[in-house]
Amino acid sequence: xxxxxxxxxxxxxxxxxxxxxxxxxxxxxxxxxxxxxxxxxxxxxxxxxxxxxxxxxxxxxxxxxxxxxxxxxxxxxxxxxxxxxxxxxxxxxxxxxxxxxxxxxxxxxxxxxxxxxxxxxxxxxxxxxxxxxxxxxxxxxxxxxxxxxxxxxxxxxxxxxxxxxxxxxxxxxxxxxxxxxxxxxxxxxxxxxxxxxxxxxxxxxxxxxxxxxxxxxxxxxxxxxxxxxxxxxxxxxxxxxxxxxxxxxxxxxxxxxxxxxxxxxxxxxxxxxxxxxxxxxxxxxxxxxxxxxxxxxxxxxxxxxxxxxxxxxxxxxxxxxxxxxxxxxxxxxxxxxxxxxxxxxxxxxxxxxxxxxxxxxxxxxxxxxxxxxxxxxxxxxxxxxxxxxxxxxxxxxxxxxxxxxxxxxxxxxxxxxxxxxxxxxxxxx
Numbered sequence: 562x563x564x565x566x567x568x569x570x571x572x573x574x575x576x577x578x579x580x581x582x583x584x585x586x587x588x589x590x591x592x593x594x595x596x597x598x599x600x601x602x603x604x605x606x607x608x609x610x611x612x613x614x615x616x617x618x619x620x621x622x623x624x625x626x627x628x629x630x631x632x633x634x635x636x637x638x639x640x641x642x643x644x645x646x647x648x649x650x651x652x653x654x655x656x657x658x659x660x661x662x663x664x665x666x667x668x669x670x671x672x673x674x675x676x677x678x679x680x681x682x683x684x685x686x687x688x689x690x691x692x693x694x695x696x697x698x699x700x701x702x703x704x705x706x707x708x709x710x711x712x713x714x715x716x717x718x719x720x721x722x723x724x725x726x727x728x729x730x731x732x733x734x735x736x737x738x739x740x741x742x743x744x745x746x747x748x749x750x751x752x753x754x755x756x757x758x759x760x761x762x763x764x765x766x767x768x769x770x771x772x773x774x775x776x777x778x779x780x781x782x783x784x785x786x787x788x789x790x791x792x793x794x795x796x797x798x799x800x801x802x803x804x805x806x807x808x809x810x811x812x813x814x815x816x817x818x819x820x821x822x823x824x825x826x827x828x829x830x831x832x833x834x835x836x837x838x839x840x841x842x843x844x845x846x847x848x849x850x851x852x853x854x855x856x857x858x859x860x861x862x863x864x865x866x867x868x869x870x871x872x873x874x875x876x877x878x879x880x881x882x883x884x885x886x887x888x889x890x891x892x893x894x895x896x897x898x899x900x901x902x903x904x905x906x907x908x909x910x911x912x913x914x915x916x917x918x919x920x921x922x923x924x925x926x927x928x929x930x931x932x933x934x935x936x937x938x939x940x941x942x943x944x945x946x947x948x949x950x951x952x953x954x955x956x957x958x959x960x961x962x963x964x965x966x967x968x969x970x971x972x973x974x975x976x977x978x979x980x981x982x983x984x985x986x987x988x989x990x
Contacts, residue, residue, distance in 0.1 A: 572638050575903045575974075577651040581630035582896055583971060584659060586964035588622025589885070593956025595666065601945040607872040614666035619880055620750065621662035621684070627888050628718070628758055629654050629691050631895065636698060636711060639765055644694050657687025665729070678733030681726050688726065692719035710761035713785025717792070718754030721746060745796050747876075752814055753792050755884050756851075760784055762891065763825055770840060770894040773832045780824070787817060808862045815859035822851045839924030843890030846932060850882025873942050881956075882935050889931065889963060893924050896967055900974045913977055918970045927962045934959045 592615035596603050599611030606612070633651055637643045644650055661684030668676035692715065699712035724746040731738050764781045767773040795810045826848045829841065857875045860866040897918035904913060934955040941952035 572899075572902065573633055573643070573647045573651065575899060577647055578630040578634045579896070579899060579971065581626045581651070581655045582892060583964070583967055584655065585623045585626040585892075586960045586967065588618045588626070588659075588662060589960030589963065590957050591622065591663075591666070591960075592616075592618040593953045593958075593960060595670070596956065597950055597953035601949040604873060604942055604945040604949055606869050607876060610669045610671055612873070614669040616876065616880065617665050617669070618662055619885065621658050621665065624755060624880075624884055624888060625658045625662075625687075626655060627892060628755070629658070629687075631762060631891065632691075632695060632711065632715065632758075634895065634899070635762060635765060636695075644698055650690055650694055654687045654691045657683040657685075657690065661687060668729075668732070674733050674735050676733075677729045681729040681733065684722070684729070685726055688719065688722040692716075692722070695719075710757065710764065710781045710785050713789060714754060714758035714761050717749060717757055717785075717789060721749035721754045724749060741796070745792075748795065748814075749792055751879050751884070752818065753788060756818060757785055757788055759884070759887055760821060760825075766891055766894060767825065767828060767832070770898075771829060771832045773828045776824075776828065780821075784817070784821060788814070791817070808864075811862035812859045815855040815862070818855040819852050822848050822855070826852075838921065839893045839928050840890040842925070842928040843886050843893070843931065846928075846935065847883050847886035847890065850878045850886060850935065854878035854883055870942055874939065877938060877942065881938065886931065886935070889927075892963070892967065893919065896970050900970050900977075904974065904977050918973050919966050920969070923962075923966050923969070927959070927966060930955070930962060931959055 595611055595615045595618065599609070603609050603611035603615075630651070633644055633647060661680050661682075664676055664680035664683070668674075668680055695715040696712075696719075699715060724742050728738050728742050728746060731742075760781065764776070764778075768775045791810055791814045795807060795814070798804060798807045798810065826845075829844055829848070832841075854875055857866065857871060857878060861871055861875060897915050900918045901913065901915040934952070937948065937955055938952040941948035
């Protein structure tokens with residue numbers, strides 16, 4: 562593990578970030594349960610209540626909990642600058658996104674419009690706390706090339722979340738949702754927030770955990786302004802949907818995503834650590850899904866793919882196939898690393914290896930299950946009557962296994978804390 566130049570003393574308290582990681586998988590379980598209860602009718606269109614509820618349980622409940630916790634952890638360690646009052650800030654963000662995603666899902670499932678307004682309250686609290694604190698920390702730092710992509714990602718994510726809050730307010734008021742926001746919100750959230758944030762984190766975790774050769778900062782520095790410019794231009798021309806300019810911008814955005822995903826895939830393939838682990842497998846799945854999602858998006862923008870199923874295919878590839886896979890791979894490195902790091906600070910310094918925190922067999926089993934979940938779910942979009950419930954059951958099982966593996970890391974930490982200097986055997990689940 563390459564950890565040179567990192568300020569580990571600036572890392573926040575373990576509970577501040579670990580609890581968010583431990584909560585996140587159960588929103589995958591909830592999303593699967595929603596689709597299982599809705600049945601095949603859920604997959605008729607991307608705007609069914611069940612699909613919207615499951616989507617926001619995954620994007621807000623899973624992705625936002627893990628993404629914000631990763632930012633709280635990585636920014637102080639990489640830059641040496643801590644978030645203000647992180648012991649209170651992290652729970653505020655965690656509870657806000659958790660409660661907001663649950664209320665929003667209930668509102669989409671034929672709930673009264675008032676629920677959209679109620680969901681907007683904790684979400685606004687979480688968005689405001691995270692965005693303002695992140696902007697305060699990142700933009701006031703001395704010029705650091707490693708943190709500039711993170712600043713762009715935080716800003717883009719904040720804008721996407723603000724779009725979502727406006728739409729929740731429109732639904733609560735009982736008025737039609739703005740078409741411009743309806744198109745811009747998922748684009749800014751996925752291409753702006755999730756993609757740029759993942760790219761910023763990848764520049765740190767790939768060399769650190771996979772032995773990939775570090776690349777020039779110019780690559781990461783160019784991504785934030787390029788994606789931001791394309792998204793802003795798309796928003797400006799969004800008042801005239803399906804125009805030629807919009808199609809060109811969307812195709813250009815897809816090309817950027819494919820190029821960067823291919824670049825990181827090559828770095829991962831040529832990594833110095835030849836032995837593949839769970840993170841490697843999850844990232845290969847995520848990169849392939851990301852490239853496929855960008856390809857489908859480009860073909861849809863050009864009008865070469867049409868019909869109700871293709872937006873569902875695109876959304877599933879982008880969210881479950883790419884974002885969830887990549888984030889899960891990072892969790893299987895970040896969580897054991899945090900446990901190991903905080904154990905080293907305890908009196909007696911328990912002599913453990915980071916690879917002992919979560920059993921490798923459990924993580925590999927989860928990688929195989931996740932691959933089956935992605936493939937079976939794509940098939941369920943084509944044959945919903947035959948496969949919908951089975952795909953939803955796989956989602957539930959996928960989330961349960963991830964949650965159990967991360968919980969085993971917490972249990973390992975408590976056992977090691979009591980064991981003092983004793984070397985613990987390999988953890989299994």
